[in-house]
Amino acid sequence: MTCFSFLFGRRIDSSRQFGVVDEDLGDVPNVKCYSYKELKNATGDFCDANKIGEGGFGSVYKGRLKHGEIAAIKVLSTESRQGVPEFLAEIKTMSEIEHENLVKLYGCCVEGNHRILVYNYLENNSLAQTLLGGGHINIQFSWRTRTRYLTT
Numbered sequence: 001m002t003c004f005s006f007l008f009g010r011r012i013d014s015s016r017q018f019g020v021v022d023e024d025l026g027d028v029p030n031v032k033c034y035s036y037k038e039l040k041n042a043t044g045d046f047c048d049a050n051k052i053g054e055g056g057f058g059s060v061y062k063g064r065l066k067h068g069e070i071a072a073i074k075v076l077s078t079e080s081r082q083g084v085p086e087f088l089a090e091i092k093t094m095s096e097i098e099h100e101n102l103v104k105l106y107g108c109c110v111e112g113n114h115r116i117l118v119y120n121y122l123e124n125n126s127l128a129q130t131l132l133g134g135g136h137i138n139i140q141f142s143w144r145t146r147t148r149y150l151t152t
């Protein structure tokens with residue numbers, strides 16, 4: 001509850017940079033809120049050495065949270081084609097779904113203009129990279145296996 005009061009409280013400020021949010025946040029379930037400071041510490045100040053990827057949302061960093069959990073920390077970039085509505089939609093969707101094959105949303109950070117999502121960290125990068133090669137991947141599939149995954 002505290003988290004979403006906080007979201008509401010910051011909506012006006014964040015709208016300057018990310019655009020006004022029309023979404024009804026009332027039905028968003030409780031999600032853990034992280035401080036920007038904790039995520040900054042977790043990622044070594046979002047340093048390049050900890051950057052693990054880049055998506056439509058912005059940069060993704062690997063970090064160690066204060067209780068030791070390793071997390072994938074997705075920072076909404078100001079240049080992102082996605083905005084606060086997509087950020088909120090991702091929180092809503094991911095907090096409602098729990099499945100062994102889906103990444104788990106630990107929580108988010110909404111502080112000033114910072115919009116950050118915190119997920120559990122998955123080894124071996126994305127399935128696409130594992131199948132297509134490239135990057136530092138520990139799994140090596142045979143071409144027969146790759147073809148099977150790509151055609152099913």
Ligand SMILES: Nc1ncnc2c1ncn2[C@@H]1O[C@H](COP(=O)(O)OP(=O)(O)OP(=O)(O)O)[C@@H](O)[C@H]1O
Nearest residue numbers: 052053054055056057060072103119120121122126
């Ligand atoms: N939970 C995670 N664990 C480990 N690495 C991750 C995790 N989430 C994202 N990444 C890395 O960050 C990259 C970008 O991920 P992100 O989810 O932002 O975008 P995407 O799904 O690749 O693309 P889009 O945002 O356009 O849908 C991924 O390809 C992956 O390498």
